[in-house]
Amino acid sequence: MVVLLLVIIILALIMLDEKLGEKMYQSKRMQTKYPRRHSDFSFFMSGPHLFSDYFQTIREANHHIHVLFYIVKTDEISQQFFDLLKQKVQEGVEVRLLVDWVGGFELPKKMIRSLEESGIQFAYAHKPTFPFFLYKLNRRNHRKITVIDGRIGYIGGFNIGKEYIDQDPDFGEWRDYHLKMTGEGVNDLQAQFCHDWKEATKExxxxxxxxxxLPKGAISHQLIATNGHSLEQKFIRFIHQAKQEIIIGTPYFIPGHDVMKALLEALQRGVSVTILVPLKADHPFVKEAAFPYFYRLLKEGAHIYQFYQGFYHAKIMVIDGECCDIGTANFDKRSFFLNSEIHCYIYDQKFVQQVKNAIQQDLARSERLTLDFWRHRTIWQRGKESISTLISGWL
Known part of the structure; x- marks a missing residue:
């Protein structure tokens, strides 16, 4: 009886922390909508190709290197990254490295001290504090931004770790989408990094x-940063605009009621909806949380594919071949209502076609989910789905 009472008290305190924390932070939720710009882009879908280019760009830096990642691991590729940053400091280049507190939790204090002693300015983003510790712990800076000398920027889904360069046998090939940007839009990436750096360090x-x-590039685009506000409505408006086709690629598909309603309405007005997700999961329950949504979409004629050639981690939405969103946000409640994210909306038919070609390559290495498969799920799978539905807001 005493144990049960303690459990009830602990659960009540957790719920109170969450509710009061959410109420306190409501006024701080916002989106930053940067102007329409014109820049030039390189598109990466392979970790080895991205990091070969990324490390070379860092080597060529002359004045400053600004880096924000959600996750930085402690493995061989991470050590190469740290060694390269230390080398640039020795050459007189300013280096600022910002890592989310949860995503960088595995970084040893000794390693961080080594970075700081070398001259790298290191800080944690979204470090939880009291009061409302649990609520703050649940709010992550999920952005991935790099700016080199104020002239070259990177944004997308890749973090720093061996799995992102296909060296983790548990995942195999890691599929992700990332952008390299040159042109006037880099100023906006820089502005967002500086905002997040100031929030973490006061500098x-x-x-x-x-x-x-910076010069204008050839491709029209817009950067939008969110922190638990407006992203759901932005996606809904995006879906409502579709006349012919919607393509969604995401590692986690937990859209919630309102976004789901918009997708069902799109199907009912004759819009083709294709969803690409991974076959294997990298976190418990996230795969199962998607299945109740899949059933309703499949009944309305959606095409759902599961990528089997490794792990699919890309965050992409394409509307009618006219516009695409590549950024850091997953198609889930956490990205909608908790995380700090950044998106690049690109309005260029030629570039969008390049992205669609990449998606077609990934669909060719995916298996299609059917209603028959859904109906023959095991009792164990159905049980996990029930649990995942209850905790979907925290996944």
Missing amino acids: QIKGKKYFPI
Whole structure:
């Protein structure tokens, strides 16, 4: 009886922490909508190709390197990354490294001390504090931003770790989408990094060397940063605009009631809906949380594919071949209502077709989910789905 009472008290305290924390932070939720810009982009879908280019760009830095990742691991590729940053500091380049507190939790204090002693400015983003510790712990900075000399930027789904360069046998090939940007839009990436850095350290970064005058590129785009506000509505508006086709690629598909309603309405007005997710999961219950949504979509004629050639981690939405969103947000409640994310909406038919070609390659290495497969799930699978539905807001 005493144990049961303690469990009830603990659960009540957790719920109170969550509710009061959410109420306190409601006024701080916002989106930052940067102007329409024109930049040039390179598109990466392979970790080895991305990091070969990424490390070379870092080697060529002359003034500063600004890096924000959600996850930085402690393995061989991470050590190469740290060694490269240390080398650049020795060459007189300013280096700021911002890592989410939860995503970088495995980084040893000794390693962080080594980075700081070398001259790298290191900080944790979203470090939880009291009061409302649990609520703050649940709010992650999920952005991945790099800016080199204020002139070259990177944004997308890759983090730093061996799995992202296909060296983890548990995952095999890691499929993700990432952008390299040059042109006027880099100023907006820089502005967002500086905002997140100031939030974590109180240091304000200013000056022409950080924000040089940049030329216009060829591709129209817009960056939008969210922190638990407006993303759901943005996705709903995006879906409502579709006249012919919606393609969604995501590692986690937990859309919630309102986004699901928009997708069902799109299917009912004759829009083709294709969803690409991984076959294997990298976290408990996230795969099962998607299946109740899949059933309703399949009944309305959606095409759902599970990528089997490794792990699919890309975050992509394509509307009618006219526009695509590549960024850091998953198609789930955590990205909608908790995480800090950043998106790049690209309005260029030629570039969008390049992205669609990449998606077609990934669909060719995927198996299609059918209603018959869904109906023949095991009791164990159905039980996991029931549990995952209850905790879907925290997955």
